[in-house]
Amino acid sequence: MIDPSTIFTTLESEVRGYSRNWPTVFDTAKGSWIRGEDGREYLDFFAGAGALNYGHNNDVLKRALLSYLADDGITHSLDMHTVAKRDFLTAFEENILRPRGLDYKVQFPGPTGTNAVEAALKLARKATGRESIISFTNAFHGMTLGALSVTGNSMKRAGAGVPLVHATPMPFDNYFDGVAEDFHWFSRVLDDSGSGLNRPAAVIVETIQGEGGVNVARPEWLRALADLCAERDILLIVDDVQMGCGRTGPFFSFEVAGITPDIVTLSKSIGGYGMPMALTLFKPELDIWAPGEHNGTFRGNNPAFVTARVALEQYWNDKQFEGDTLIKGSRVAEKLTTLADDFDGVSTRGRGLVQGLAFEQPDLATKVCSLAFDAGLLAETSGPSDQVVKLLPPLTISEDELDHGLSVLAEATARAFGA
Incomplete structure (x- = not known):
């Protein structure tokens, strides 16, 4: 029998990271806090990599989940019709699509963001008859082969073990x-028959690159990209897996740019409670799938439909939740700006409640996160050199909790600099 104190290192794969x-x-969690089995508490500025926008074990x-399970509600249904799915679709249309004037068909591609991508x-x-996809430097779209082909990180790409083809990165x-x-070079090669660039089927973009280092695209840049795609009959895909569901303020992160993507991917917090769920949204004229042409055994996660519906009805039937997120985001940005002013080689970036503290010396970011953990705060690094401390607190976090976490971060930064 394996000693429980060594079970993880003995039996679990070396691929584990966090x-x-x-x-x-870790043993229990509630709201913005997660607790170890030793009773120690940690304020969570990670939120399941953005999968817990409404906090841990939201009451x-x-x-709603316990009631559904107690009544023997259907758990697994593939793409069969269920009451839970119908109720979710109704809530999604009434609270999200209709108020924003969006006309999208909804596909349940499987349980994860990479399934949606x-x-x-x-x-x-399939819709364009073309193969090539345009992606962007420092992008992250998932770990399966198609999604990995449009991901920028060299370490993650190397794990594929095969050539990742039919994708071209742009800055x-x-x-x-x-x-x-x-877009000077992009538009030039698109229009030049001698450029060697095949006309792409689509462009895939994150409005804010979370894994890539909290790189924020300006609204005017996104509008120019959307215009370029429309003028040249290229589909625009916005990957909103991490930045959707209110992370940047509005439900969709692209709303600030006033654009309407042809295809949108959602996952992580769309399930509300942290349970696996993903959506691929697309304009009705693109709904050309043959029945079963893209499927998956776990695309009908009914408990997630239940919690997703309640999250939409609870938080997205007015503008207050969005406004509160923007206020909290401004509070974080102000604190981080003050912190950056105190130390050389430190800068800030972000929008809403995705914020980053970037270090010219990448090892300092790792050190800050380690010191923060020791002081009871969970935060991760991101960027190609892990040079950014990325903050993703639950959107439901209180101002007092936010201030506490930022104080811990400030102290960890000072200690990392030897102050």
């Missing part, structure tokens, strides 16, 4: 620090 940075055994969502890429290619907004004109 447990190396946060060496404790409203939990009551795979469906989006396949549909774009994300401000990649050249404002030196190069936006």
Whole structure:
């Protein structure tokens, strides 16, 4: 029998990652806090990598989930019709699509964000008859082969073990620090028959690159990208897996730019309670799938439909939740700006409640996160060199909790600099 104190290192694969940075055994969680089995509490500025926008074990969502299970509600249904799915679709249309004037068909591609991206890429290619996809520097779209082909991180791409083809990266907004004109090269090669670039089926973009280092695309850059795609008959896919569901303020992160993507991917917090769920949304004229042409055994997660519906009805039937997120985001940005002013080589970036503290010396970001963990705060690094401390607190976090976490972060930063 394996000793319980060594079960993880003995039996679990070396691929595990977060447990190396946060060496404790977690046991319970509530709201913005997660607790180890030793009773120690940690304020959560990670929120399941953005899958827990409404916090841990949200009481409203939990009551609905427990009631559904107690009544023997259907758990697994593939793509069969169920009451839980119907109620979710109704709530999604009434609280999200209709108020925003969006006319999208909804596909349940499987339980994860990478499932949603795979469906989006396949549909774009099927609809256009073209193979190539344009992605962006420092992008992250998932770990399956199609999604990985449009991901920028070299370490993650190397794990594929095969060539990742039919995708071409372009520079994300401000990649050249404002030196190069936006889309000049992109538009030139698209229109030049001698460029060697195949006309793409689609462009896939994150409005804010979370894994890539909290790189924020300007609204005017996104509008120019949308215009370029429309003028050249290229589909625009917005990956809103991490930045959707209110993370940046509005439900969809692209709302600030006033654009309407052809295809949108959602996952993470769409399920509300942290249970697996994903959506691929697309304009009705793109709904050309043959029955069963893209499917998956776990695309009918009914308990997630239940908590997703309640989350939409609870938080998205007016503008208050969005406004509160923006206020909290401004509070975080102000604190981080003050912190950056105190230390050389530190800058801030972000929107809403995705904020980043970037370090010119990448090792300092890792050190800050380690010191923060020791002081009871969970935060992760992001960016190609792990040079950014990325903050993703629950959207439901209180101002007092927010201030406490920022104080811990400030102290950890000062200690990292030896102050």
